[in-house]
Amino acid sequence: MLSKKHLYLILVTLFITAPLGLIAYKLLVLDYRMTDIIPATSYHIDIVMSVDGHGDDIEMSTYLPKSDARQHITEEEQSSGNFSIDIHSSTLNRVVSWRQESVKGRGSVRYSFSAQAQHVRYLIPEGLNIPANYPESVALYLRSEEGVPLENPLIDEAIGKIFPQKELPILESLTRIHRYLQDHLKNKNFSGYTDAITAYKLGEASCNGKGRLFVALARKINLPSRLVGGLIMQSGNKRVSHQWVEVYVNGYWVPFDTINDHFAELPANFLTLYYGDEVLFRHSPNINFQYFFQTSKRLVSKGSLQERLGDSPLNIANLYLMFEQIGIPQNLLKIILMIPLGALVTVFFRNVIGLETFGTFLPALIAAAARDTGLLWGSIGFVLVIVLTALIRRLLDWMQLLHSPKMAILLTAVVIIILGTTVLSVKFGLGELAHMSLFPIAILAITAERFTIYEAEQGLYKAARVTIATLVVIAAAYAVMDSQFLQSMIMAFPELLLVLIALNMWLGKWIGMRVTEFIRFRQLIRSEVAK
Amino acid sequence: MSWSNWLEEWRKVRQGSRSVLSMNQRNLHFIYPNNAREHFPIADNKLLTKKVLSKHGVPVPKTYVAYSSFYELRNLVDDLVSYEEFVVKPAQGSGGGGILVIGSREGDVWVSISGQRYTEADMRKHLADIIFGVYSFGLTDEVIIEERVEQHDELTQLSPFGLTDVRVISYLDEPVLAMLRVPTRDSDGKANLHQGALGVGIDIQTGQAIHAIHEGEPLTQHPDTSVELQGWELPYWEEILRVSRQAATNVPLKYLGVDLAVSTDGPLILEINVRPGIEIQNANMLGMRPLLELARARGEGSSI
Numbered sequence: 001m002l003s004k005k006h007l008y009l010i011l012v013t014l015f016i017t018a019p020l021g022l023i024a025y026k027l028l029v030l031d032y033r034m035t036d037i038i039p040a041t042s043y044h045i046d047i048v049m050s051v052d053g054h055g056d057d058i059e060m061s062t063y064l065p066k067s068d069a070r071q072h073i074t075e076e077e078q079s080s081g082n083f084s085i086d087i088h089s090s091t092l093n094r095v096v097s098w099r100q101e102s103v104k105g106r107g108s109v110r111y112s113f114s115a116q117a118q119h120v121r122y123l124i125p126e127g128l129n130i131p132a133n134y135p136e137s138v139a140l141y142l143r144s145e146e147g148v149p150l151e152n153p154l155i156d157e158a159i160g161k162i163f164p165q166k167e168l169p170i171l172e173s174l175t176r177i178h179r180y181l182q183d184h185l186k187n188k189n190f191s192g193y194t195d196a197i198t199a200y201k202l203g204e205a206s207c208n209g210k211g212r213l214f215v216a217l218a219r220k221i222n223l224p225s226r227l228v229g230g231l232i233m234q235s236g237n238k239r240v241s242h243q244w245v246e247v248y249v250n251g252y253w254v255p256f257d258t259i260n261d262h263f264a265e266l267p268a269n270f271l272t273l274y275y276g277d278e279v280l281f282r283h284s285p286n287i288n289f290q291y292f293f294q295t296s297k298r299l300v301s302k303g304s305l306q307e308r309l310g311d312s313p314l315n316i317a318n319l320y321l322m323f324e325q326i327g328i329p330q331n332l333l334k335i336i337l338m339i340p341l342g343a344l345v346t347v348f349f350r351n352v353i354g355l356e357t358f359g360t361f362l363p364a365l366i367a368a369a370a371r372d373t374g375l376l377w378g379s380i381g382f383v384l385v386i387v388l389t390a391l392i393r394r395l396l397d398w399m400q401l402l403h404s405p406k407m408a409i410l411l412t413a414v415v416i417i418i419l420g421t422t423v424l425s426v427k428f429g430l431g432e433l434a435h436m437s438l439f440p441i442a443i444l445a446i447t448a449e450r451f452t453i454y455e456a457e458q459g460l461y462k463a464a465r466v467t468i469a470t471l472v473v474i475a476a477a478y479a480v481m482d483s484q485f486l487q488s489m490i491m492a493f494p495e496l497l498l499v500l501i502a503l504n505m506w507l508g509k510w511i512g513m514r515v516t517e518f519i520r521f522r523q524l525i526r527s528e529v530a531k
Numbered sequence: 532m533s534w535s536n537w538l539e540e541w542r543k544v545r546q547g548s549r550s551v552l553s554m555n556q557r558n559l560h561f562i563y564p565n566n567a568r569e570h571f572p573i574a575d576n577k578l579l580t581k582k583v584l585s586k587h588g589v590p591v592p593k594t595y596v597a598y599s600s601f602y603e604l605r606n607l608v609d610d611l612v613s614y615e616e617f618v619v620k621p622a623q624g625s626g627g628g629g630i631l632v633i634g635s636r637e638g639d640v641w642v643s644i645s646g647q648r649y650t651e652a653d654m655r656k657h658l659a660d661i662i663f664g665v666y667s668f669g670l671t672d673e674v675i676i677e678e679r680v681e682q683h684d685e686l687t688q689l690s691p692f693g694l695t696d697v698r699v700i701s702y703l704d705e706p707v708l709a710m711l712r713v714p715t716r717d718s719d720g721k722a723n724l725h726q727g728a729l730g731v732g733i734d735i736q737t738g739q740a741i742h743a744i745h746e747g748e749p750l751t752q753h754p755d756t757s758v759e760l761q762g763w764e765l766p767y768w769e770e771i772l773r774v775s776r777q778a779a780t781n782v783p784l785k786y787l788g789v790d791l792a793v794s795t796d797g798p799l800i801l802e803i804n805v806r807p808g809i810e811i812q813n814a815n816m817l818g819m820r821p822l823l824e825l826a827r828a829r830g831e832g833s834s835i
Contacts, residue, residue, distance in 0.1 A: 351555055400665055457626040458725055511556035513548050521551050523749065524816055529547035 008505070015502035019495035026493070041268065043233040044075075046112040046294040051287040053103025058083075060283035061097035062291075063229065063274035064111065071117040071271060078111045079426060085109075092275045103287075115233065121265035122254045124171040130222050138248050141224035147195040147277055148216045154197050155216050162217065170223065170249055174256070174264070177217045181210050181258035191240070207243045207259045212277070214245045214258060224248035227277045228255070233269040235297045241273070241280050298484075320491075330491075335368050335481075337490045340500050342367050342477035347507055349476060354514025355469040358447045363470055365440040367477035372435035375478045379471050381421065381436045382444075386467065388417050389448030390455070411445040550818025552809055561702065561823065565785035566805045573782050574805045578622040578673055580782075587781040590774060590799045592618070592792070593678040601662055604655050611641075611676070618680075621661040622673040627721040629666030631657060632679060645720075683766050683793045689713055689758050690729075693720030697733070697771055697791045697798070700807055700819070701779040703830035706772050706789075707822045709733040710814040711740065711765065716755045724810050729753065731760050732815030735822075738768025742816040749816070771798045778803065 051058055064087065067073045078085060083098035098109050134142070144150035162180045163173070186204035194202075194209025196216040205213065211227045218225040225247040232242050244257040244266075255266040273280065283289045320330055342364025349355045349363075357363055370378025392413045396406055418436050425433035454463040480486065490496055518525065552561075573579055581591045595617055596610045611617065619631040634644040641649040649657070660666070661674045686695045693714035700708045710730050714720050717727035724730050729750070732742040743750055743760035751760055765771065775789045778800050788807025791798045812819050 354554070400660060400663060403664060403670070457628070462725075509559065511553060511559050513551065513553040514555065517551070517553055518544065518548065520747065520810075521548065521813060521818075524551060524813055524818060525544055525547035527547075527816055528550055528818060529543050 008509075012502045012505050015498040015505070019493065019498045022495045023493050040116060042114050042116045042298055043269070043271070044112065044114050044296045044298060045231070045233065045271070046110055047291065048108065048110050048294060049098075049281070049283075049289065049291040050106060050108035051103070051283070051289055052106055053100075053287060055102050055104050056284065056287075057099070057101045058103045058107070058284045058287055059097060059099045060109075060281065060287075060289065061095055062111075062281050063278070064094040064096050065113065065115060065230075065271055065273050066094050068272075070120055070266070071115060073113050073115055075114040076111070077113070078109070080109045081107055083107065083109055093278070115271050117233075117268050117271060119266070119268040120255070122249070122252060124174065124249055124254065124264060126169065126171050128170045128250060129167075130170055130173065132222070134224055134248070138224045141226050141248060142219050142222065144219075145277065147193075147212045148219065149195070149197065150216060150220055152197050154200055155220055158200055158213075158217060159220055163221070173221055173223065174218070174247060174249075174254075177214060178256055178258055178263050180217075181214055182261055185210055185213070185258070187259050207257075210258050211243045211245050214256060215277075218245075218247050226253075226275055228272055229274045229278060229280055230270055230272045231293060231295075233271050233295050233297075235295055237292050237294050239292050241293075242270075244270075246275075334487055334491055335371060337494060337497070338481040338487060339364050339368055340497055341486065341490070342481045344500050344503060345477040345480050346473055347504060349469075349473045351507055351510065352512070352514060354516030355473060356466050357470040357473050358450055358466060359443065362440070362443050362447055363473040363477045364481070365443055366474045367481050369436075369438040369440065370474070370478055371482070372438055373432045375475060377430070377432040378436075378478070379474060381418075381433055381439065382471070382474065383467065384421065385414055385417050385436075385439065385444050386448050386451055389413050389445065390451045390463075393448055393452045407445060407449065410448055411442060414441050414445045414448070548818075550820050551812060552819045552823065554809060556820075557809055561786040562806060565702070566787075567783070570783045571805055574784060574787070574803045576622050576673075577620060577802050578675055580800075580803055581675075581677075583782060584778055584800055587777070589778045589781060590797065592680055592799050592801070595676045595678065597622075597676070598658060598662060598674040601659055604658055604662075607655055607658070608651055616679040618675075618677050619657065619661070620675045620677065621666040622675055623667040623670060624661075624672070625667070626723060626726070629657075629661050634679070680792045680794045680799055683795055685763075685766050686711075686793055688756070690715065690753060690756060692716055692718070692755070694722060694792055696722045696801060697765070697793060698807070698811060699771065699775040699789045699791065700811060701775055701787045701789050702823055702826045703785050704776060704779040705826045705829065706735055706775050707826050708811055708815060708817070708819050709735055709771075710811045713753065713760075715745070715753070724808070724814075729760065730810060730814030732811075732817065733765055733768075735772075738765045738771070739763070740765065742814065744810075744813050747810075747813065765793070767793055767797050774798045774800060 047062065049060060049062070051060065064076075065071060065073050066089075078096075080098055082103075083100045085096065085098050087094065087096045089095075096111060100107065133139075149155070158180075162176050168176070184203065185199065188204045188206050188209075190206040190209075192206075194205050194212070196209070196212040199205035199209035199213045208227070215225045215227060225245055227243055228246050229241060229243050232240075242257075242259075244255055244259075244262070246253040246255050248254075254264050255270075256263060257266070257270075281289070281291060320333060323333055324330065339361075343361060346357060346360055346363045350357060350360070366378060366382050373381060389410055393406075393410060396409060401409070418439055418441065422434050422437050424430075425436075451463050451467065454466055513521075573583055578594075578597055581594060584591050595614055598604060615636050617633050619629075619633070621629040624630065631649075632644045633641045633649070635642045637648075639651060641654060643649065658674045661672055664671045666672065680694065682694060689695060690713045695711060695713045698710050698712055699706045710732050712722040712724065713729040713731060714722050715727055715729060719726070722728045724744075727746065730744045731740050733739065734741050740761050740763055745754060752758065753760060771791055771793070774791065774797075778789055779785075779787055782803065784803070784805055786805075786807075788804035790801045790804065792801050793799075809819075
């Protein structure tokens with residue numbers, strides 16, 4: 001006969017060994033690779049533009065990145081205020097423009113997206129010679145144009161210097177041009193326009209001057225080439241954009257950057273915004289146009305893992321695909337799968353550390369919702385909702401309503417506060433706070449009620465203390481749930497949820513002193529030690 | 532301090548904390564196995580508590596009248612006509628909310644001990660509030676109107692701010708640990724430790740006051756009355772133990788906080804609590820685990 005205790009031990013053991021066994025099987029037999037689980041770097045970029053209107057019509061435009069073989073653009077969002085937005089794609093570039101009539105005062109627009117790019121490097125075969133003819137669509141990039149005047153004798157002079165003998169193969173020719181620009185032209189930090197001739201004459205240039213000279217030299221020796229405009233993605237705010245060039249070699253557009261010495265290669269943090277000799281921002285005159293790029297780096301899980309298992313019944317990807325078909329994206333699934341982990345963190349803080357929080361699930365749910373607002377704004381939003389709702393709860397006191405209708409009113413209040421905050425934050429450009437609508441509304445209503453009870457029974461001090469403790473646990477749950485590694489692990493091995501159950505079963509039988517109890521009973525403990 | 536010193540210190544703390552009952556252990560080893568949830572109402576509803584206890588002859592404050600619905604309040608004046616003093620309580624209140632102590636009567640007006648005057652309309656409104664669950668958070672409730680306990684002089688001298696009560700932890704029907712909960716000016720007459728009342732540890736064998744705390748810190752005199760908090764014996768101590776035992780034996784809850792008032796005529800049970808706090812250990816400066824183990828050994832011994 002199995003005793004309760006034995007059954008408990010068997011279940012705990014099973015919940016730990018079964019998932020671990022399954023993981024081992026996937027790794028060893030099914031060729032699941034851990035490197036696929038390690039997350040990749042992604043950048044979140046906000047392009048922010050602002051203008052001062054004086055009653056005239058305003059128009060402004062810029063380029064948006066496109067997804068291609070090297071870079072992947074997702075999660076595009078915009079907030080345009082009173083401007084009307086128009087996005088127009090041509091074969092090469094994507095232009096976004098905003099327009100508004102008779103603008104008075106300040107206006108701003110924002111376009112944000114996530115970008116993931118790969119480092120690329122091209123190997124140009126040594127013996128490859130410069131072709132005599134190109135298809136028409138490519139021959140376009142051999143012409144003389146503004147900033148790149150091929151007929152100017154100074155270009156001939158430069159060619160003469162760089163190429164003492166004629167008819168070199170492609171690799172040798174590009175190496176010479178690249179080395180010449182890298183070694184003989186000084187890098188200059190200058191944001192204005194420089195054409196190829198000025199760059200050559202001055203012997204120094206910024207990215208656009210060097211780029212134009214590169215294009216001029218390459219075109220001159222019959223290599224189709226073009227300017228590329230983009231960003232070097234680094235965390236922080238900046239106004240600096242970048243330009244480099246691409247040369248058409250054997251069917252590929254091969255990148256060169258003579259400012260940063262990238263020969264036939266492009267690092268993973270280069271983001272292409274447009275092709276051609278273009279201006280990144282265009283706008284109506286006299287509007288005090290300001291812009292900046294706000295970039296934050298983060299890690300995201302790779303998608304490649306899902307494809308490895310193919311048709312295996314253990315391929316969790318098929319399950320995720322099923323969710324996707326009914327409109328539940330993987331991102332949402334990931335958040336849902338992380339909530340039990342957040343709950344475990346909360347249990348740990350309550351039963352082992354001894355912090356008193358509002359509810360077992362609230363911290364985990366708020367932490368999950370804070371994924372979209374960020375921890376800081378999530379916490380601010382949480383406190384805002386609780387305090388405002390608790391105030392409303394107090395106002396309701398004098399009406400002395402029955403419990404259920406009162407709770408329904410609180411729920412409504414939470415909905416109004418959340419939606420109101422969202423509207424206000426969009427209006428005032430607090431982008432992060434606008435995502436508060438994902439907050440767990442019902443749980444917040446219950447929490448506001450609990451807050452009032454604490455306040456009534458044990459005073460505002462106590463209620464504030466529990467609120468602060470809850471914020472601490474939210475932060476801890478957020479830190480754990482935000483871990484890309486843990487997210488990738490649980491997405492790849494959802495069986496780990498059983499391990500979480502086992503850990504909770506263990507914590508559920510843990511009778512040790514909580515950390516706060518060591519403090520609470522410190523004098524008693526000291527007197528016991530003295531005995 | 533070096534690593535080994537820290538380790539030594541930690542080992543000592545662990546050793547010293549071995550006798551302390553933690554919240555986790557209280558819940559897992561004492562409340563869950565000894566108090567079945569189906570029996571919680573006996574403790575949570577004071578009207579039910581009084582009914583069960585008085586049926587078995589356990590002394591409780593006499594109930595004058597109880598109201599469970601709004602229209603019963605029509606008879607309010609007639610029901611109370613013969614009582615000068617009485618206490619109004621919500622049956623399922625907590626933390627002392629909604630309790631009203633009437634000390635005298637002037638014509639048609641009742642006067643509370645804090646001097647507040649209640650006309651018939653005021654009183655009816657207060658009782659209606661209780662029935663509508665204002666003090667019991669979410670549930671409709673019942674009103675208890677009961678005898679005002681005439682507190683023993685010695686306790687009134689200790690603290691004139693409100694009713695001092697005795698908390699006895701009872702495990703397997705045996706008193707294990709006791710403390711006196713003494714109201715202060717801060718605690719607004721209430722006898723809850725976390726509302727600022729004093730906790731005075733009472734030796735379970737002798738009824739002697741042995742130690743006292745206020746807001747978690749030890750002290751030797753009442754902060755308002757300066758009465759010494761140690762070295763005297765609680766009146767009716769043997770009676771208190773007997774009544775606690777009698778109450779515990781007659782309810783199906785086996786890990787209990789029994790709260791008693793001490794009147795001039797002896798102890799009366801005010802309420803029983805299925806989740807008694809663990810702060811009583813600080814009030815006694817005594818860890819209760821060894822005491823609970825002893826009680827268990829005794830309980831098992833007697834049942835064989």
